[in-house]
Amino acid sequence: AQKITQTQPGMFVQEKEAVTLDCTYDTSDQSYGLFWYKQPSSGEMIFLIYQGSYDEQNATEGRYSLNFQKARKSANLVISASQLGDSAMYFCAMRAYFGNEKLTFGTGTRLTIIP
Amino acid sequence: EAGVTQFPSHSVIEKGQTVTLRCDPISGHDNLYWYRRVMGKEIKFLLHFVKESKQDESGMPNNRFLAERTGGTYSTLKVQPAELEDSGVYFCASSQRGTRGETQYFGPGTRLLVL
Numbered sequence: 001a002q003k004i005t006q007t008q009p010g011m012f013v014q015e016k017e018a019v020t021l022d023c024t025y026d027t028s029d030q031s032y033g034l035f036w037y038k039q040p041s042s043g044e045m046i047f048l049i050y051q052g053s054y055d056e057q058n059a060t061e062g063r064y065s066l067n068f069q070k071a072r073k074s075a076n077l078v079i080s081a082s083q084l085g086d087s088a089m090y091f092c093a094m095r096a097y098f099g100n101e102k103l104t105f106g107t108g109t110r111l112t113i114i115p
Numbered sequence: 116e117a118g119v120t121q122f123p124s125h126s127v128i129e130k131g132q133t134v135t136l137r138c139d140p141i142s143g144h145d146n147l148y149w150y151r152r153v154m155g156k157e158i159k160f161l162l163h164f165v166k167e168s169k170q171d172e173s174g175m176p177n178n179r180f181l182a183e184r185t186g187g188t189y190s191t192l193k194v195q196p197a198e199l200e201d202s203g204v205y206f207c208a209s210s211q212r213g214t215r216g217e218t219q220y221f222g223p224g225t226r227l228l229v230l
Contacts, residue, residue: 033216045206045221052216091158102148102160102171103208103219 002027004092004106012112013082020067021077021109023092029053031097034075036066039089039108048090051075079111087113117141119222121207127228133195136225140189140209147190148210148219149182153203161205164190165212197229 003026013019025034036048051059051066059066067076075094079086089110093103120139128134140147149161161180162172166187175182179198184190194201204226208219 035216035218037221042223043204043226044223045208047218047220050216050218093158100171101146101163101217102174103150103158104160105158107157 002029002032002094002096002104004094004104006092006106006109008109009107010110010112012114015084015113015115016081018078018080019082019086019111021079021090021092021111023075023077023106025073025075025092025094027073027094027096029096029098033095033097034066034068035093035095035103036064036075036077037091037093038086039091040085041088045091049077082113084113084115087111119207119209119220121205121222121225123225124223125226125228127230128197129230130199131196133193134197134227136192136194136205136207136227138190138192138207138222140207141211141220144209144211144220145187146210146212146217146219147184148208149190149192150206150208150221151203152206153200158206161192194227197227199229202227202229 032053034051038046049061065078089108092106122137147164152158160174163170164184181193204224206224207222210217210219
């Protein structure tokens with residue numbers, strides 16, 4: 001079984017500051033992937049970034065980076081230079097690569113950027 | 116390239132009625148997934164199609180839910196008869212087999228309210 005834990009239900013961050021959203025996971029699978037999705041108030045789920053369990057480098061996509069610490073089973077999302085449009089719910093998710101392909105989600109973190 | 120589309124965007128029905136949700140995946144994506152988020156809870160997996168075959172339906176809550184994907188293109192999820200606890204947001208996602216991470220791309224969701 002897989003489990004994702006997001007311990008920050010809500011965060012407030014000043015515009016232009018960097019923000020780290022926490023995500024820890026638990027799995028017995030050796031090969032897995034970690035994902036972050038953004039859900040703005042409009043409701044759609046937007047894929048942000050992916051990290052494979054065997055990737056040696058942390059993933060980066062523009063202002064998004066994933067701080068992957070395998071031994072600690074953490075996959076924190078870092079958003080640099082936050083913008084007002086970053087205000088949204090953020091979900092961490094994971095899936096195994098052999099067998100069960102479903103995504104397991106955390107409860108999400110609501111990020112609010114303050115101008 | 117068009118994203119995942121879902122119809123309707125909202126549905127309000129009375130307990131005991133039937134509702135059918137539709138999902139059109141990204142063209143060429145063999146994997147199609149249904150997820151649900153009930154108010155205040157995590158996003159939960161319902162089922163997974165590979166082309167027209169049900170790969171995993173372990174998340175389907177009960178036999179009031181029926182999913183189909185005839186021809187391996189669009190999918191429908193029918194709830195019959197609907198109960199109050201079926202209210203929530205139903206997401207569809209698709210992914211392409213063999214791609215890095217097999218990232219699942221989500222549709223905008225269907226918000227279902229059962230009164």
